[in-house]
Amino acid sequence: MHTLFSFWLLVSFVASGYFLVKLIYSFVKGGDKKYYAKGLVIAFVVLNISSLCFRASETPEQKASQQIQRETQEKDSQQKVAQQETEKKPAEKKVNTAVPPQQNTPENKIKEKIKGYIPKYDETTLNDITVNPDLGTDKDGDYVALVRLTWNRKNSGKMSKEMLDMYSSDMAARIYEDLPEVQELAVFWTVPYLNGSAKISFERANGGMRYTDQMFDQNFNK
Secondary structure (H helix, E strand, O other), X not given: OHHHHHHHHHHHHHHHHHHHHHHXXXXXXXXXXHHHXXXXXXXXXXXXXXXXXXXXXXXXXXXXXXXXXXXXXXXHHHHHHHHHHHXXXXXXXXXXXXXXXXXXXXXXXXXXXXXXXXXXXXOEEEEEEEEEEOOXXXXXXXXXXXXXXXXXXXXXXXXXXXXXXXXXXXXXXXXXXXXXXXXXXXXXXXXXXXXXXXXXXXXXXXXXXXXXXXXXXXXXXX
16 A cells, blocks of 8 residues: 555656646647646645655554664764864874773673664663673673663654664664674663663574563553
């Protein structure tokens, strides 16, 4: 149904352009103005109806995906502006940000990698990352990552739940690819606007990280 409405949206858009051009041409060169005016009105009405139906037929996943795309585009634009402003400023003395040798531990490597994911999640701030040895495996060097985040977007409980689930799943997928030593992941969310909290847990399995637990408090049902 979503595809059908998108087709009618495209057809009505093209028809509107066609009748508009013909109407202008009929005013300049002469012609049946009433016919083209009537066609333009009909095409415009169909265009508006198709647009409303197209939006109404979107699934929550499509809406969430489009929202992420818009937020990513806005963030990229802001980063470009900030970069241009930085380039205009006089060069500052570089500070050595290298991690001291004693801090080059597996735990810190995991933390720094996970920190790199956070900017991809709009209006998300990092509270804390804890990395512990995984005592549930026989292999040395396996870890459990506990990530505590705050989502500052003002949104409904239902949409907030969908977005937090999407962000958590994305983080789990990245960890599966980038950090094979992480066997379990637990993401704790705080949402001030809802006065709510959530926990989404994963564990490594064949082919990816699978859900082991999802807990959203009652404020996400609003």
